Every structure is written in C-alpha cells, then in structure tokens.
Amino acid sequence: MxxxxxxxxxxxxxxxxxxxxxxxxxxxxxxxxxxxxxxxxxxxxxxxxxxxxxxxxxxxxxxxxxxxxxxxxxxVEKMPMINGTVASRAEIRRLVALFDENFYYDVTGPLLHERMKKRLILRQPPDSKALRQAMKMAHGHLDYMDYLIDTRPWLAGSTMSLADLTAAAQISVADYLGGIDWSGHEQTRGWYSVFKSRPSFRPLLSERMEVIQPPSHYGEIDG
Amino acid sequence: MxxxxxxxxxxxxxxxxxxxxxxxxxxxxxxxxxxxxxxxxxxxxxxxxxxxxxxxxxxxxxxxxxxxxxxxxxxVEKMPMINGTVASRAEIRRLVALFDENFYYDVTGPLLHERMKKRLILRQPPDSKALRQAMKMAHGHLDYMDYLIDTRPWLAGSTMSLADLTAAAQISVADYLGGIDWSGHEQTRGWYSVFKSRPSFRPLLSERMEVIQPPSHYGEIDG
Known part of the structure; x- marks a missing residue:
C-alpha cells in the first residue's frame, strides 16, 4: 500500500x-x-x-x-481531475499554481509560521501585524475566487478539478489557523461548504494538530 | 504568434x-x-x-x-521533454519542482533580491551574509547534481528532459549574478557546457540586464 x-x-x-x-x-x-x-x-x-x-x-x-x-x-482513470481540452488543462494547472504558490506565499505560509512554527518550534508569540496582513491577503484571494465562482460552476470550469482540491486544501489549513474571515464571500463559502460535505474531506476536518486548536466553525459543514 | x-x-x-x-x-x-x-x-x-x-x-x-x-x-510532439514511463515522468516533474522551488528559494531568489532588486529598485547595497549563504546553498545543490550526473546521462534519466532545462535556467541566472563557484563540480560543469552550446541557449547567454553585468566566464561555452 x-x-x-x-x-x-x-x-x-x-x-x-x-x-x-x-x-x-x-x-x-x-x-x-x-x-x-x-x-x-x-x-x-x-x-x-x-x-x-x-x-x-x-x-x-x-x-x-x-x-x-x-x-x-x-x-487512475476514475474521477479525472486534470481534464478537458488542452486549454482547460492549462487553466486547471494555472489555478493549481496560483493556490500552491500565491495563496500559500500570501496566506497559508505566513499563518503556519506565526501560529504553528512559532508555537511548536520557535516558542515565540505570533506577530499580530503579520497575521493581519495574511488575513487581508486572504480577502483578496477570496474576492478572486468569488469572481471565478460567479462565472463557472467550479473554479476552473464546468467540472470539479485539481484546481478545486488545491484551493480547498489551502483554505482548510488557513481556516484551521483562524485566518479566514468568511463575511462578504458567500460564493466561495457556498463552494467550500459543498466540499466540506464530501467523503474525501471529512477525515481532514476531524483531524487535529497537537496543541493548536481550530475555531469552532472549522469542522462544521455549514460553518 | x-x-x-x-x-x-x-x-x-x-x-x-x-x-x-x-x-x-x-x-x-x-x-x-x-x-x-x-x-x-x-x-x-x-x-x-x-x-x-x-x-x-x-x-x-x-x-x-x-x-x-x-x-x-x-x-507539440517534437523534442518530448516530459517523456518515458509514468515513473520517469514523475521523476522529471520531481526534479522540475526541486529546481523551481528549492534551488530558487535557496539560491536564485536570494541572489535576485540582493543583486538585482536591491540595485534596481530598493537602491540598497547587497547583504554580504545573504550572498554567502546563497553561494553555500548553491554548492549543496551542485553536489546533488554531480551525484545525479554520475549515475545518469541526463538529470532525470537517459534523455534530456524538462528537468535539465529547468536546472539550466536556474543555474544560468545564478551564474549571471556571480553566485556559482564551479570549482569541485566538474560533472555539473560539463553538463552545463553541453547546454551552453545548444542553439536554444545562445540567445539567453548574449542578453544583458540593464546596469547588472555578469562575470566574464558567463557567456563563454567553456566558461
């Protein structure tokens, strides 16, 4: 295995x-x-x-x-996740990079540094300015996701793709670390709720990192 | 076009x-x-x-x-660059990520920050400690490349692949910025010399970034 x-x-x-x-x-x-x-x-x-x-x-x-x-x-043929025309596949891979690199660099990475690495390894308090900046950057990324979801059923087009899995993975960590303010992002919140209810997602939501606790809405499907 | x-x-x-x-x-x-x-x-x-x-x-x-x-x-079928079995293709993509992410994060990124961004945009002198650290990290990466080239004709296997193009692209920028000390890396130096003589590489070597000049060996095929 x-x-x-x-x-x-x-x-x-x-x-x-x-x-x-x-x-x-x-x-x-x-x-x-x-x-x-x-x-x-x-x-x-x-x-x-x-x-x-x-x-x-x-x-x-x-x-x-x-x-x-x-x-x-x-x-593995089941559930193709980099699918469609060459242009669709390029769009999926563009968005995977956007979330793996820009979202991680702007939001998830700084939150992990401030709220996980400083707590577990460096034994330092988090820098509130860096946390505010990460949350501000998260708003910008969620605005862009709202725009995508306004125009398409899923982030990269008409079907669920690796772009959706990538974004949901990054957002789930940022949300665990209290870095996502969902107000004003109803489209992305709706898209994320659908994700949270998938069987693939449930095990992630029930896991906990030692010492660090997520906010109460984190594991709730309607949270 | x-x-x-x-x-x-x-x-x-x-x-x-x-x-x-x-x-x-x-x-x-x-x-x-x-x-x-x-x-x-x-x-x-x-x-x-x-x-x-x-x-x-x-x-x-x-x-x-x-x-x-x-x-x-x-x-485009000509010159396949992500080629071979699924395992070979995974190895090519692993090395692409290694150079795009680790080499860039350790070497090319810091060199660009110290020698390009500080000069052209921030108008600050470079930090000699950061430059030394980037050059030290470059040695570690070149050691790993020496090891790969000892065991394979090209970085990812028996044929030239996107792994070679990615590594050559990162190294060429690091070399332009004076961050590569080639001593002790004969295998990688030989591999890079072959690259420098390819028609695809010549236009890159003759280009210059305004204000910033490369070391004299940069553009030479045997350099």
Whole structure:
C-alpha cells in the first residue's frame, strides 16, 4: 500500500489526500514533521518536504504534490481531475499554481509560521501585524475566487478539478489557523461548504494538530 | 504568434524560452518587469508573475511556467521533454519542482533580491551574509547534481528532459549574478557546457540586464 509522509496542517499533503480519496486509491498516513525529519525521510526526498508517497513493495517513491497528482491522473482513470481540452488543462494547472504558490506565499505560509512554527518550534508569540496582513491577503484571494465562482460552476470550469482540491486544501489549513474571515464571500463559502460535505474531506476536518486548536466553525459543514 | 512576457533574469521565463526553442515554436519577447507591471499584465495573469504567454489572434493566455511547459508537451510532439514511463515522468516533474522551488528559494531568489532588486529598485547595497549563504546553498545543490550526473546521462534519466532545462535556467541566472563557484563540480560543469552550446541557449547567454553585468566566464561555452 502507498504510505503518505505528511503532517496534519501541510496543505500540499491535504491536496494529495483529497485526490487519492476521490480516485479511490488506498493509502496509509505516516506522520513526518519536515522541520525535524530524520535521514530516512531525506533519503526519500532530497527536497526535504512533504508530501512524499512511498510504495515499499514496488520500490516507488513520488515527491512533490504536483508530480504526485499528475502521476495518479495518468495511472487512475476514475474521477479525472486534470481534464478537458488542452486549454482547460492549462487553466486547471494555472489555478493549481496560483493556490500552491500565491495563496500559500500570501496566506497559508505566513499563518503556519506565526501560529504553528512559532508555537511548536520557535516558542515565540505570533506577530499580530503579520497575521493581519495574511488575513487581508486572504480577502483578496477570496474576492478572486468569488469572481471565478460567479462565472463557472467550479473554479476552473464546468467540472470539479485539481484546481478545486488545491484551493480547498489551502483554505482548510488557513481556516484551521483562524485566518479566514468568511463575511462578504458567500460564493466561495457556498463552494467550500459543498466540499466540506464530501467523503474525501471529512477525515481532514476531524483531524487535529497537537496543541493548536481550530475555531469552532472549522469542522462544521455549514460553518 | 505567441508573445512571451518576461524579463531577462527571470529563471522561469528562461525555462519556457528553452522549451519553445527546443520544440521549434516561434515567439516574440515582450519585456515585463513584474515589480512595476501595469493593468494589462495583471489582467493577463492575476498571479502577477512572469512568464505569461499570449496569443492575441487565438485569444489564448497561458500562465505559470509549469502549466506552459505541460501545454506545449501536450500540443507539440517534437523534442518530448516530459517523456518515458509514468515513473520517469514523475521523476522529471520531481526534479522540475526541486529546481523551481528549492534551488530558487535557496539560491536564485536570494541572489535576485540582493543583486538585482536591491540595485534596481530598493537602491540598497547587497547583504554580504545573504550572498554567502546563497553561494553555500548553491554548492549543496551542485553536489546533488554531480551525484545525479554520475549515475545518469541526463538529470532525470537517459534523455534530456524538462528537468535539465529547468536546472539550466536556474543555474544560468545564478551564474549571471556571480553566485556559482564551479570549482569541485566538474560533472555539473560539463553538463552545463553541453547546454551552453545548444542553439536554444545562445540567445539567453548574449542578453544583458540593464546596469547588472555578469562575470566574464558567463557567456563563454567553456566558461
């Protein structure tokens, strides 16, 4: 069976978990904190990052969340997530990059630094200015998502795609860390509620990172 | 014709230029500095980053260097760059991410910040500690490349792939900015020399960013 090296608040691992669940690929979770990973993990992934997928029996190791998603898109037909014309596929991949890079850089990354890394590792208080800035940037990204959802049923077009899984993974971590103010974003909130009710999403919502607690609305489908 | 929005030292635009040249896709260059881009550019790419490829006649816009490369891999058969078995393709994409993310984060990004952004925009002197750290990290990455080239003809396997183009693009910018000390890296230096002599690479080596000059060995094939 595939073993997924991850930690509960890794947004890139969450994207892979959503994809594997939607496609019906069985896997087991293996907790790995990249900030204190051992030699075994570095040997699997010289980039030193989660997620990593490993299949010991077949001696296959997959690193990098986008490479992993492309691999399962190429090998598992069920629930295609990078689908349609070449233009549609380019649009899906553009949005995957937008959430993996811009949303992560502006919102999820700073929240993880202030609310997880400082608490668990650095033992420092969070910087309230950095938190305010991340929440402000989140509003900008949600505005853009509202615009997309106004014009399309799903973020990249007429069907659910890897763009939706990527955005939901990033938002779920930001929401866990109290960085999402949903007021004024009814379209995106509705889209996210649909996601929260999917069987693929339920396990993520019930997991907790030690010490750090999410706000009360986090795990509620209508929250 | 495709128009590529880029600036001379953008490593992600360089990767796309190498791919388009290798595949024989004609394009024109359009200079765009993301740090003072206008509304037209932001309308093309809400992520506000180069490269962007635009085809006005067909009204197609492609954003994100990986999405762009996948698009041309799917539409132009010549010189396949994400090739082989699903495992090979996953290995190519893993290394693309390693250079686009880790190498950029450790080496190219800090060098661009210290030697380009501070000079052209912030009007500050470079931080010599940050420069030393970037050069030290470059050594670590070149060690890993030496190891790969010891065991394989090309970075991801038996044929040239997008992994090689991505690494060459990042290294060329780092080398332009004086961040690569080639001593002790004969394998990678040999691999890079082969690259520098390719017709796809020559235009990059002769280009200059205003004000900032590369070291004398930069443009030489045996340099």
């Amino acid at each position: 595939w073993r997924l090296y991850q930690f509960p608040l890794c947004p890139f691992s969450r994207k892979v978990r959503l994809l594997l669940s939607e496609k019906g690929v069985p896997y087991e979770l293996w907790r790995e904190n990249p900030w204190d990973a051992g030699d075994e993990f570095w040997a699997l992934n010289p980039a030193g990052r989660t997620p990593v997928l490993h299949e010991a029996d077949k001696n296959i190791t997959l690193c990098d969340s986008r490479a992993i998603c492309e691999y399962f898109e190429e090998t | 495709w128009r590529l929005y880029q600036f001379p030292l953008c490593p992600f635009s360089r990767k796309v230029r190498l791919l388009l040249s290798e595949k024989g896709v004609p394009y024109e260059l359009w200079r765009e500095n993301p740090w003072d881009a206008g509304d037209e550019f932001w309308a093309l790419n809400p992520a506000g980053r180069t490269p962007v490829l635009h085809e006005a006649d067909k009204n197609i816009t492609l954003c994100d260097s990986r999405a762009i490369c996948e698009y041309f891999e799917e539409t």
